[in-house]
Amino acid sequence: MLQLQKHLIPFHRSASPIHLSLHRALLSAAAAASPAHFAVDDYLVTTCGLTNEQAAKAAKYISHFKFPSKADAVLAFFTGPALGLSKADIALLVSLDPRILNSSVEKTLRARVDGFLSHGFTAAQIRSFVRRAPSLFRSVNINKKLGFWMPLFGSPERLLQASDWNNWLLTTDLKKVEPNVAFLKQCGLSAGDIAKLLVAASRLVTMHPEYVQDAVRRTTQLGVAPGSQMFRHALATIGCICQEKVDAKVAVLKETLGWSQEEVNLAFSKAPRILVASEERLRRNAEFLINKVGLPPQYIAHRSVLLMYSLERRLVPRHLVVKALKERRLVDQDRCFFNVVTPTEEKFLEKFVAPYEKSIPGLADDYESACAGKVPEGFQY
Known part of the structure; x- marks a missing residue:
């Protein structure tokens, strides 16, 4: 168009009105033949569904685009029969990975989908992966x-x-x-x-x-x-976990429970996750189980999962309920504490609370209060 203008400028200076009209027509035709400037921000908002803020952040990754054709092809593929992504999906994945609009449909996107399908993935599973990790889908x-x-x-x-x-x-x-x-x-x-x-x-x-x-x-x-x-x-x-943390927790178990290394190994083999529990939890649970419940260290070693339960929300409240039942001879005195602690909350209420509410008025309320950290008077351990 600039070349056309250069040729027409001398002509414009000496031209008649008729020639001036022809000049304007040629300029107009040249402008129509030139593509309009591709507004990346507007495209991201109107076509991809991004917010203005998201578009401002994403625009720098595709600012080199001169035409929307490549991005249009990418969006057509994602919303087409291969994947069937929604407008909301498009907004999500473009906001997460704007570079995906620069992908080759055939060499990258379709090849990725075909790879997933060849390994037994459904379209729904591929959609799930694309939504979660569009950059991986594009780049790997x-x-x-x-x-x-x-x-x-x-x-x-x-x-x-x-x-x-x-x-x-x-x-x-x-x-x-x-x-x-x-x-x-x-x-x-x-x-x-x-x-x-x-x-x-x-x-x-x-x-x-x-x-x-x-x-x-x-x-x-x-x-x-x-x-x-x-x-x-x-x-x-x-x-x-690193060896230093393992050593520290083993030391707590030996000190608090008096365990030998063989008993530590036994406890670990029964419930390996005890070494993930904090040192404070291990110490407090061990002291409670020995001093308040009266369990022998060897018993705990065989049922080491007891060291992982919440002291305030599980061990103490359930101990108080069973203690109250034993005092009134409503359950066997040698009731296994492990079998009291391990059932789900629903099962525990069904077995140890509901059947005895008439014998111990307020038992359910006292148990609920204990679980909330408020041990009622007369319901002490």
Whole structure:
């Protein structure tokens, strides 16, 4: 258009009215032939559904766009039959990852969808993944990774659950993961066990092989052997905490309960998560169980999950109820405390409160108050 203007300027200075009309017509035609400026912010708001604030943040990632055609093709693909995303979905994924509008439909987006479908994912599951992690969907060639992980998890649902906790599953270098998986299989874990381990302690399998091997060694030192029923649970726990914290909590258990290392190992094998509980909880629960409930340390070692329950909301209130029942000889004096604590709240009320409300007026209210931290008078321990 600038070239046309240069040629017409000399003509314009000496032209007749008729020639001036022709000049204006040519300029108008040239302007019509030039594309209108692509307003990125407006496009993000009107077409993609972003707010003005979101559009202002997202615009810098696609400010190089001169035409809307590529972004239009991307939106047409996402809202088309392959995925069927809604307008709200489009607004969400563009706000999370504006660069997705710069993707190639055939080389990237359709290839990703085909990869998911070839591994048994439904359109709904792919939509769920795209909504949650559009940048991963765009940037990671996921087909090879699905080929590695799917035999372990066995189903798209389980893989999606694990990737919710740990996106590294789909971004990490498989060369770093394969030795860990092979090593864990040598330790007696099945593919299903490893998949469950990835959900419970997702980062463990993606860590450096030396870290995984050290976690297995430390688990074994605490008396849980590879191949045993609790090994996966114990490894998931040890893989999440450093040795210094393990040592500190073992010291609390030995000091408060008088346990030997063998009893510590027994307790850990019964309930590995006791080493995740705080030192204060371990100490307070142990002191209560010994001094107030009167349980022998060996009893607690065999039922170590007792150390993990809330003292104020579970152990104390239930102890008070059973103590009141024993005082009135409404239940056996040797009632197992473990069987009092472990039932659900509904089951506990059904078995230990509701049948005795006539014999002990106000029992339900007293129990409710105790659970709220307000122990009624006459309902002491």
